Amino acid sequence: MEIDLRKQMLLMVRALYFTLEERWALLTRNYNISTAQQHVLYILFTNETALTVTQISKMGCWHISTVTRLLKPLIQERYIVVCPDPFSSKTKCVEITEGGKALVQAILTDLVNAADFPYDLSDVSEEQMKEFLRLGLHILQKQKGEGFVNWVHQAEVIVNS
Secondary structure, three states, X not given: OOHHHHHHHHXXXXXXXXXXXXXXXXXXXXXXXXXXXXXXXXXXXXXXXXXXXXXXXXXXXXXXXXXXXXXXXXXXXXXXXXXXXXXXXXXXXXXXXXXXXXXXXXXXXXXXXXXXXXXXXXXXXXXHHHHHHHHHHHHHHHHHOHHHHHHHHHOOOOOOO
């Protein structure tokens, strides 16, 4: 692939990510937790079982030390609990609490009700969106593997609006 195309793709992905972060933070500023902490809660919310710090790290695309730092305020606010892993004495499991689930539901409701979140896509056709998502999943497959892609593609939440 031509270097100019790769450079444009890099700049496009970074710009999309940073504008999304800005908009997400603006929409959720009243919840008093960072977008990264919200993402930790979302990861836990979309899984039916407790996860290890390593699993959260892989799903959130963070270093383990970053996840550990993100968890501390969530524990203090009682949005999550950390308990010993029943299968390994060296590992801890993280589970979302009912309060954490309620917070995720409130945030998701706000995001869903914002007509132009994550972006104003009124002039994007369904076919264009499907192609964008197909390409994104293809890139993720090569970078993160099938398990990650399955989680991204299949993570479902029911938003109480």
